[in-house]
Amino acid sequence: MPATAAAMLLGSGLAAAHVTVNPSSATAGSxxxxxxxxxNESATAATTALTVEFPTDTPFASVRYQPVPGWTAEVVREPLPAPVTQGTVTIDEAVTSITWTADAGTSIGQDQFGQFTVSVGPVPDVESISFPASQVYDDGSVVDWDEVAAADAEEPEHPAPTLTVQPAAADTDGAHVHGATAGGTSSSSTAPPTSAANDLTVTAAQTPASDDGTARTLGAIGIALAAVAVLLAAVGVRTARARR
Incomplete structure (x- = not known):
């Protein structure tokens, strides 16, 4: 029984389905x-493997995959032909592909689909990024999703999953602000801590010293009042003895 494929009836749209990346848009630098x-598009076979290729001309400095129960992931990392600099990061080695292979008893069957998640970044500042993919079935057939459509052209028969890159917004100082990706998926910001947070830290660090000074002042007042009380008590005793 398939352990990780999410069951979903695709109906008459099955033949038009293909491997996609979601969300389809991300912000540069995020x-x-x-x-x-x-x-799964086959009426007679189940999907048992997926390979996704990552770009080497505009590589990601970080690629991490989320484990999928019932599937084994193999990450291929290779030296780049030449170092690539993106912002303040220079990349000389990058992940070039990840292959997910179904364990025994696991597959993506008819009327089902599977999902494989990765975290990548920083997103290169380019117009789009394609991820050629190969889908393997248990009957030995392979479908390559590696065609990239030309501008203003119709979608090819086997399109590669493609991520559209949105330019990062600029703040009033001209710095880049990394926001959320299209489709409502948030991306991690690389912005440094704000000065407000640092100010709060300083204030918190100074608070114990202020409280300590207050405590010492109150303690001194208490000692003085106690001394006065002892003196008054002594005078009262002497006055009582003199009256006798």
Whole structure:
């Protein structure tokens, strides 16, 4: 029984389904969580493996995959032909592909789809990024999703999952602000801590010293009042003895 494929009836739209990346848009410079959605298109076979390729001309400095129960992931990391600098980061080695292979008894069957999630970043500042993918079935057939449509052209028969990159917004100082990706998926910000947070830290650090000074002042007043009380008591005793 398939252990990880999410069951879903695709109906008459099954033949038009293909491997996609979601969300389909991310902000340049951000860290984004991407999910590759893999529908099973065969009426006689089940999907047992998926390979996704990552770019080497505009590589990601960080690629991490989310474990999927019932599937084994193999990450291929290779040296780049030449170092690539993105912002303040220079990359000389990057993840070039990840292959998910179904364990025994696991597959994506008919009327089902599977999802494979990765976290990537920083997103290169380019127009779009394609992720050529290969879908393997248990009857030995392989479907390559690696065609990239030309501008203003119709979608090819086997399109590669493609991520559209949105430019980062600029603040009033000209610095880049990393926001959320399209489709409502948030991406991690690389902005440094704000000065307000630092101010709060300083204030918290100074508070104990202020409280300590107050405590010492109150203690001194208490000692003085106690001394006065002892003196008055002594005078009262002497006066009582003199009257006798």
């Amino acid at each position: 860290y984004s969580t991407l999910t590759f959605r893999v529908p």
